[in-house]
Amino acid sequence: MTDKPEKWLLKLYVAGASPKSITAFQNIKAICEQNVPGQYEIEVIDLVKNPRLAADDQIIALPALVRRLPEPIRKIIGDLSNTERVLVGLNMKRLETT
């Protein structure tokens, strides 16, 4: 564990502006603001507009959040309403303790 601020690169795959998509985006934004402010970047990918991109991260379920950085890649699906599980899934929790 280092104190060097890590860069969080997240990809949020959604299908248009569905309620689930919006909820998911709001949830992840809030979680990031709270846990890794200023260190994160969220790329929202609308598969309705770019269906081709779904194959890259093997996306089946939506909404899906993919942690590209830090390595390794992790995937979380759902509207990210369970903050605790998102933090575990992204392994973001340890930052709280530091």
Add this chain to the structure above:
Amino acid sequence: MSSAENFAPPSAVPSIDKCPTGIRGLDDITSGGLPHGRPTLVCGNAGCGKTILAMEFLVNGARDGEPGVFMSFEEKSEELVQNFASLGFDLAQLQEDKKLAIDYIHIERSEIEETGEYDLDGLFIRLNHAIDSIGAKRVVLDTVEALFSGFTNTSILRAELRRLFRWLKDKGVTAIITGERGGSQLTRHGLEEYVADCVILLDMRVDQQVATRRLRVVKYRGTIHGGDEYPFLIGAGGISILPITSLGLDHPVSTERFSTGIERLDTMFSGQGLFRGSTVLISGNAGSGKSSIASRIVEAACQRGERCLYFAFEESPAQITRNMRSVGVDLGPPADAGLLTFCASRPSGQGLEMHLVKIHERVLETKPSIVVFDPVSNLTAVGNPYEAKIMLTRLIDFLKTQGISAVMTDLTHGANGVESSTEEISSLIDTWLCLRDLESNGERNRGLYILKSRGMSHSNQIREFVLSSDGIDLVDVYLDSDGILTGTARRAHEARQRIEAVSQRQDRERRQREIDAQQAGLDARMAALRVEQTRLTAELEAMQAEAQLRQSGETDLRATVAASRKADAGTGS
């Protein structure tokens, strides 16, 4: 056993649209193919051929102008391309031609964390994209059940699957969804609940160390389908299914006859030989000359320019060719000319179904006019008698519908050349030639007779059947007090007959000469009598002349005397 075709309703109401699979036999069973624009569930255990059936459906569709999408949950695209290359499918080329799209969906349970509500829109979007990118009409999901291992929330999953199948229907694509067989249900996760239109079950069973795959249409809404289990084979060209019941007894028959190539044998069949498209059984003990007759029939057909197919279950083609040369039948030239095709295989090498499928394939491939099975009894020895009979029925039916004549040799062991295993198939065959060993006077000879021949008058005589380097010939046998005479006894009998004929001729000539001599004697006597008669006639004439002369002399004398006595006239003496 009902025939799907025979029982088709005669109504004019249009039945549901069918999407032909192009898989040999499957379209017969389903009366035209899978339900068009609807999903079909194909389920079975691992290794049953689900993926192959699904892929063949797409490849055949691609060939007929219906592009397809293959969504694989198990194998990667490259793996599929490699695996199907062995079946002769060039998936890479089809992908390049935009006739096929393969999308590999990888689900790794450990990578996925679930938090809150989600749906499978990602799958829908990918599928939709794949379908639209090539204008697909056919879709395969292989196997969608893999999703159950990837997601823990089965209630969401089930709802999404239901939505997926409805979506596929709305999309108007004909889809195959494959599923693993599980316990009491058709599929492990009860997919049959969602796909209600058509369910096909694949199965593989091992019986007597021979594995046979079978297919059954469990359910097909809105259509009449064969409900039996149909064996199928995965061969070089993909899947071949043999629908037993699609064959009716309504095949056309031919009145055309063909020569057996043995003149005297043709004579026995009212001089014209056998019916084209008929089934001929040649039964006999070992060494009775079954193969020789079959080979001669083949040789004669090839000399007429017909194609023949020879299934050898006992000898190799080279061995048959060599052996037949010794009886004046040369199968080499027709084989070289491509008219005669040999197919040699060990009957025990595979199950009956496999044999049947392979025979089908070879027959359809070579389109022969005559097919030989030498010997068919080896084939029937593979399975149990009941299966063997069914198999032969199907084989004969198939050949009849194709108008192909079949020549089957049958090895028997009984003393009279007929045994029970043969009798089981006897009702199926049209012409039955029996070859018998005739043992007498310390030698064995070959006898041949026609046990039956449907639809033609035929000889009831036993003929001796002679194999020599000049070829095959039939000769008459003789009956005497000891029974029928063949071989040496026949030749001795023939010699005796020749001697008798000579002595009879000599008798006749002697008698002729005697008669001639008698006639000559009679003639001589008649000539002598005629001379005598002439003499008597002359004597009679002389006598009459003298009498007349004497009378007229006396009258003159009396007149002279009277005149001299001046007697009254009228006074007699």
